[in-house]
Amino acid sequence: xxxxxxxxxxxxxxxxxxxxxxxxxxxxxxxxxxxxxxxxxxxxxxxxxxxxxxxxxxxxxxxxxxxxxxxxxxxxxxxxxxxxxxxxxxxxxxxxxxxxxxxxxxxxxxxxxxxxxxxxxxxxxxxxxxxxxxxxxxxxxxxxxxxxxxxxxxxxxxxxxxxxxxxxxxxxxxxxxxx
Amino acid sequence: xxxxxxxxxxxxxxxxxxxxxxxxxxxxxxxxxxxxxxxxxxxxxxxxxxxxxxxxxxxxxxxxxxxxxxxxxxxxxxxxxxxxxxxxxxxxxxxxxxxxxxxxxxxxxxxxxxxxxxxxxxxxxxxxxxxxxxxxxxxxxxxxxxxxxxxxxxxxxxxxxxxxxxxxxxxxxxxxxxxxxxxxxxxxxxxxxxxxxxxxxxxxxxxxxxxxxxxxxxxxxxxxxxxxxxxxxxxxxxxxxxxxxxxxxxxxxxxxxxxxxxxxxxxxxxxxxxxxxxxxxxxxxxxxxxxxxxxxxxxxxxxxxxxxxxxxxxxxxxxxxxxxxxxxxxxxxxxxxxxxxxxxxxxxxxxxxxxxxxxxxxxxxxxxxxxxxxxxxxxxxxxxxxxxxxxxxxxxxxxxxxxxxxxxxxxxxxxxxxxxxxxxxxxxxxxxxxxxxxxxxxxxxxxxxxxxxxxxxxxxxxxxxxxxxxxxxxxxxxxxxxxxxxxxxxxxxxxxxxxxxxxxxxxxxxxxxxxxxxxxxxxxxxxxxxxxxxxxxxxxxxxxxxxxxxxxxxxxxxxxxxxxxxxxxxxxxxxxxxxxxxxxxxxxxxxxxxxxxxxxxxxxxxxxxxxxxxxxxxxxxxxxxxxxxxxxxxxxxxxxxxxxxxxxxxxxxxxxxxxxxxxxxxxx
Numbered sequence: 001x002x003x004x005x006x007x008x009x010x011x012x013x014x015x016x017x018x019x020x021x022x023x024x025x026x027x028x029x030x031x032x033x034x035x036x037x038x039x040x041x042x043x044x045x046x047x048x049x050x051x052x053x054x055x056x057x058x059x060x061x062x063x064x065x066x067x068x069x070x071x072x073x074x075x076x077x078x079x080x081x082x083x084x085x086x087x088x089x090x091x092x093x094x095x096x097x098x099x100x101x102x103x104x105x106x107x108x109x110x111x112x113x114x115x116x117x118x119x120x121x122x123x124x125x126x127x128x129x130x131x132x133x134x135x136x137x138x139x140x141x142x143x144x145x146x147x148x149x150x151x152x153x154x155x156x157x158x159x160x161x162x163x164x165x166x167x168x169x170x171x172x173x174x175x176x177x178x179x
Numbered sequence: 180x181x182x183x184x185x186x187x188x189x190x191x192x193x194x195x196x197x198x199x200x201x202x203x204x205x206x207x208x209x210x211x212x213x214x215x216x217x218x219x220x221x222x223x224x225x226x227x228x229x230x231x232x233x234x235x236x237x238x239x240x241x242x243x244x245x246x247x248x249x250x251x252x253x254x255x256x257x258x259x260x261x262x263x264x265x266x267x268x269x270x271x272x273x274x275x276x277x278x279x280x281x282x283x284x285x286x287x288x289x290x291x292x293x294x295x296x297x298x299x300x301x302x303x304x305x306x307x308x309x310x311x312x313x314x315x316x317x318x319x320x321x322x323x324x325x326x327x328x329x330x331x332x333x334x335x336x337x338x339x340x341x342x343x344x345x346x347x348x349x350x351x352x353x354x355x356x357x358x359x360x361x362x363x364x365x366x367x368x369x370x371x372x373x374x375x376x377x378x379x380x381x382x383x384x385x386x387x388x389x390x391x392x393x394x395x396x397x398x399x400x401x402x403x404x405x406x407x408x409x410x411x412x413x414x415x416x417x418x419x420x421x422x423x424x425x426x427x428x429x430x431x432x433x434x435x436x437x438x439x440x441x442x443x444x445x446x447x448x449x450x451x452x453x454x455x456x457x458x459x460x461x462x463x464x465x466x467x468x469x470x471x472x473x474x475x476x477x478x479x480x481x482x483x484x485x486x487x488x489x490x491x492x493x494x495x496x497x498x499x500x501x502x503x504x505x506x507x508x509x510x511x512x513x514x515x516x517x518x519x520x521x522x523x524x525x526x527x528x529x530x531x532x533x534x535x536x537x538x539x540x541x542x543x544x545x546x547x548x549x550x551x552x553x554x555x556x557x558x559x560x561x562x563x564x565x566x567x568x569x570x571x572x573x574x575x576x577x578x579x580x581x582x583x584x585x586x587x588x589x590x591x592x593x594x595x596x597x598x599x600x601x602x603x604x605x606x607x608x609x610x611x612x613x614x615x616x617x618x619x620x621x622x623x624x625x626x627x628x629x630x631x632x633x634x635x636x637x638x639x640x641x642x643x644x645x646x647x648x649x650x651x652x653x654x655x656x657x658x659x660x661x662x663x664x665x666x667x668x669x670x671x672x673x674x675x676x677x678x679x680x681x682x683x684x685x686x687x688x689x690x691x692x693x694x695x696x697x698x699x700x701x702x703x704x705x706x707x708x709x710x711x712x713x714x715x716x717x718x719x720x721x722x723x724x725x726x727x728x729x730x731x732x733x734x735x736x737x738x739x740x741x742x743x744x745x746x747x748x749x750x751x752x753x754x755x756x757x758x759x760x761x762x763x764x765x766x767x768x769x770x771x772x773x774x775x776x777x778x779x780x781x782x783x784x785x786x787x788x789x790x791x792x793x794x795x796x797x798x799x800x801x802x803x804x805x806x807x808x809x810x811x812x813x814x815x816x817x818x819x820x821x822x823x824x825x826x827x828x829x830x831x832x833x834x835x836x837x838x839x840x841x842x843x844x845x846x847x
Contacts, residue, residue, distance in 0.1 A: 014214075022214045027207060034198040044196050051198065055206040059214035 007071035015065045022062060025071075026055065032072075033079055039137035040083045053082055069150065076143070076151045080134060087130065128169060135162040390432040391697040393803065398738050399685040403757075406706050408699040408713035409478070409677045409722045410435075413661070414627060414638065416442035417651035419802065420834075423841045429802060436695030436799030437724065443795065443831050445721045445788045447479035455481040455673040456716060460759055460778050463785040465727055466793060466819060467811030470735025472782050474681075474691075474726040475789050476759065480673055482719035491527040491590065492544070492582035496575040498595035499533045499560055507653065508629040512594050513557050515626075515658030520554070522662075523547035530578050531556055534571025544582045572609070579621045588672075590622045593641065596629040613644040614712075620767075622672065626661070627651040639698075646675060646715045660829065674763040676713040676771065679724060680706040683757040687780060689736045690729040692807075694796050706762060709771045716763070723792045727807075728756065756780050787823040791832060794820035798839055801846075813843035 005024075013021035033054055038047035058078065065074055128136075131152075138148035145159040152159070397405070415438035422429035450457035458478050465471040495516065503509040523529070524547060531542035531553075542556035575591045583589040613623055623645025625638045642649035650661040678701060683691050705711040716722065729735050755777040762771040785793065797816040800808050817839045824832040 019211065019214055023207070023211050026210050030203055030207060031198060034203075038196070048199055048202055052202065052206045052209070055210040056213060058210055059217045062214075063217065 008067055011062065011065045011071045011074075012067055014062045022059065025062075026058065029072075029075060030055075033075065036076060036079050036137060036141055037083070039141060040080070040134060041086075046086075050079070050082055050086065053086075054078060057082070070147075073147060073150050076138065076141075077153075080138075080151055083134070128166065132162050132166045132169070135159055136166050139163055390435060391700075393807075394693045394695075394697055394700070396690050396692045396737060398690055399683045399688045400740075403685055404680060404682050404703050405691065405693050405726070406678065406680045406701040406703050407693065407696045407724075408701055409679060409716065409724075410437050410696060410699050410714050411441060411716060411720050411722060412438050412639065412642065412649045413442040414649045414651035415439060417627075417653050417657055420838055421651075421653045423838050423845065426845070428842065428845050431803050434799050434802045435698065436796055436803070437699070438695075439799045440695065440723045440725070440792050440795045441721070443791065443835070444829075445477065445479075445723065445792065446825070447477045447721055447788065449479055450481050454763075454772065454774055455765070456763075458759065458761055458774060458776065460776065461785075461789060462728075462756065462778070462780065462782045463789060463793075464782050466815065467797065467808040468727070468735055470733040471727050471729045473785075473793060474728055474756065474778060475785070475792065476679070476681075476724040476726075477788075477792075478677075478716070478722040478761075480716045480718060480720040480722075488588075488718070490584075490587045491523065492579060492584075492587055493523075493527065493529050494575045494579045494582070494589075494591045495529065495531045496571055496591055496593045497531060497533050497560060498571075498593075500596075502596055503628070504561075505629055508596055509560065511652065511655065511658065512626075512628055513560065514655055515652060515662055516557055517554065518655075518659055519662040520547065520550060528582050529553055530582065531560075532571060532575045532578055533560060534574075540574065540578060544578065572612070576612075576616050576621060583620065588622075589620060590624060590647070591645070592624050592626060594626045594628060595638075596627065610640065610644050613641060617644065617646045623647045625649045628653075643714075644712075646672065648717070656829075660831070672715050672766050673718050673720075674716045675766055675768075676709070676711075677716055677722075677761065677763040678706050678711075678713045680760045680762075681726065681757055681778070682760075683728065684753055684755055685731075686753065687731055687756050688728045689731045689733065690738060692727045694725040694727060695799065696724065706760070709762075709764070709769065725792065725796050754780050787825045790819055790823035791825065794823060795835065798835070798842070802842060813839065813846070817843065 005021075007025065007028075010021045010025040010028075014025055030051070034047055034051045037050040037054075038044065041047050041050060061078060065071070069077075134152060135148060138151055139145065139159070143151070145163065146156045149156045149159045412435075415433060415435040418433045419429045419439065422433070448457055448459050456478050458476060460477075461475045462472050463475060465473050497509075497512065499509065503512075520529070527547040528544045529542065529547055530540065530544040532540050541559065542553060545552055545556075547553070572591070572593070575593075579589050579591055617623070623641060624647035625642040625645075627638050627649065628651075638649045638651075648661075650657075652658045652661060680703070699714065701711065701713065729737070757778040759776050759778055761774040763774075764771045794816055797808060797811065797819065801813060801816060817836060820832065820836050820839060824836070827833055
């Protein structure tokens with residue numbers, strides 16, 4: 001095994017077609033990817049699916065890893081992108097369905113939502129906007145604000161602002177719940 | 180870090196489950212597999228890598244699920260949004276014990292996955308030798324499609340049973356949410372545009388849509404004869420509509436251009452004289468290419484008086500498996516049959532057989548006038564259990580045979596979401612069974628419901644062998660169109676085995692291309708062979724076929740003459756563009772009749788009926804991503820269709836224009 005070889009070395013080898021390096025790399029990071037996927041989606045099934053998407057897709061992407069960023073930063077970016085992609089697709093479907101008056105679609109979705117959302121926690125948390133959610137997912141994954149900024153493609157200052165904004169909202173929710 | 184975040188982090192850490200080990204193993208294997216494929220040429224990777232076919236099958240199924248975004252999938256994803264981030268509030272962090280709030284994956288799913296992983300391992304050594312064969316079969320299919328429709332149809336049956344089995348095997352894994360095997364990447368800087376990764380959807384031979392590569396441009400001097408079977412199916416159009424309405428472009432293979440064109444009623448000249456239908460052939464300039472012309476072949480089937488039609492014996496074979504319970508499946512089916520019932524006449528007979536787990540007859544043959552009895556049987560239907568397609572089919576035919584009488588038309592109408600994953604043990608035998616019953620006078624039509632489970636290719640194959648129509652019903656108005664407006668047509672054939680052969684005149688036409696009908700191509704010699712099966716025309720049906728032809732001397736000619744080729748000097752250059760021949764059999768006859776007529780030159784402006792058919796062909800080409808249209812794009816196609824709506828009493832054409840606009844916005 002190549003336990004002590006740095007990620008970046010393995011990644012560059014994999015980019016050059018070294019299958020063993022790729023296997024070692026993805027085995028090493030699988031759990032991390034899954035955990036981040038869970039933080040981003042908040043649902044186990046969704047996280048499993050997202051992780052599978054990434055596994056399916058990564059071989060095509062690794063060839064483009066050039067070592068400009070730390071491997072984990074690069075990998076996290078892949079995970080965040082895949083998450084965004086899922087969300088966007090979902091939004092498109094929802095929009096198309098509504099736009100076309102597919103009342104039944106909406107009705108059933110709503111019914112499921114109500115059933116799933118009996119837990120008031122869920123309802124409270126779905127109030128947090130997506131950018132704050134993404135930011136928190138990364139920061140809670142022991143990333144520095146600078147690293148999170150690099151993954152999300154925003155400045156460190158933006159991350160700091162988002163974190164404080166998220167805190168503010170969490171606090172408000174917490175207080176609201178005590179009333 | 181502040182309290183809020185600390186609490187949140189603690190809650191998260193407590194709630195984060197471990198990844199499912201079986202899926203982890205499978206995903207890692209998949210990643211390595213894809214990696215291996217990404218290296219070197221695709222063929223090399225396939226031949227040397229041992230887990231190809233199974234993985235490829237799985238990929239195909241996943242790809243299919245991805246592309247077929249059903250409403251239920253939408254519901255599922257919405258539900259996932261709803262449960263998203265339930266983890267947060269600090270004062271309740273005690274409830275986030277591992278396992279307490281996050282239910283472990285169902286054990287069966289884990290077992291399935293393990294079993295699947297095992298299967299992958301076990302199959303390794305055995306599959307090596309087979310693999311090139313499996314891979315090649317797709318290429319074979321397209322070659323064979325040029326020769327005979329029956330063979331690819333059988334092939335797709337075979338392929339589908341494999342896909343279905345695989346789907347059954349992997350269903351616990353793939354059901355929780357729609358899977359996007361290929362997330363498009365929103366660039367954040369380092370990411371580049373993701374090409375369609377060849378290793379993610381490598382084998383189209385697991386696709387459930389029956390299609391073949393677009394017909395190539397033929398050089399008249401080399402290959403002047405074009406032969407195909409007619410196609411009155413319309414399922415492709417409904418699938419396209421459903422996709423577009425769900426906000427995605429349809430999979431390219433789901434687009435069969437002839438079915439899009441033939442979906443619409445046209446006001447063609449009614450037949451007179453001895454034949455039950457009349458071909459009308461006209462030539463008009465091509466809207467997308469000034470250097471070519473379109474040969475528009477319109478066939479109008481005779482519409483006998485409904486009151487004079489023979490009595491119908493209908494056996495509804497209804498899939499009541501669990502997957503049918505969605506609102507757009509069994510409930511829609513019940514409504515559809517209610518609509519249809521009111522169109523039946525007193526002496527028609529109806530029986531209902533269901534299949535789910537065990538097949539059963541839920542309604543004895545009943546005269547259509549006993550509406551109440553039929554309706555109450557219909558209302559008692561409930562979805563549940565697994566599907567045993569073949570068993571149900573056998574029982575339905577048995578019932579049909581007891582109902583059949585001299586001079587009556589007997590038909591089994593199979594309504595399903597296309598799920599034949601139990602009981603289709605031998606597709607070849609099933610096909611033979613259906614064909615044998617067809618020859619003894621019982622026909623089969625297939626109505627598809629719902630998406631996500633839809634097995635289009637199997638539907639097509641069954642209906643083709645049963646001399647019936649395959650239609651896809653996604654809305655009540657579609658049900659009305661298929662079952663009510665076309666009741667007599669779909670249920671009452673006026674001609675069987677209708678084949679068309681066109682011979683182009685090399686003195687006039689340099690090149691030609693048949694638009695659509697890829698899956699219906701026949702070998703030249705099959706035209707005169709009455710034993711070769713082909714499509715059927717029901718009462719009042721219209722069929723349209725379009726050729727794009729390039730006149731000799733046009734600047735649009737793509738192929739330059741061969742340097743060493745023979746320059747055939749035609750002794751008597753005729754000014755006919757070509758010669759049209761059509762063969763059909765009257766129902767029950769073994770020998771075919773021939774209709775023939777020359778195709779006269781002289782392009783004229785198209786009437787609205789022709790223009791609309793041409794617009795639909797253009798719509799199909801655009802959806803298939805063809806470049807044959809040049810600069811002619813959505814705007815032109817929409818304008819053409821918009822200006823050719825005609826009377827449009829049922830609003831079908833207006834709906835098509837709306838769909839085109841939607842497709843335009845989605846393809847931007």
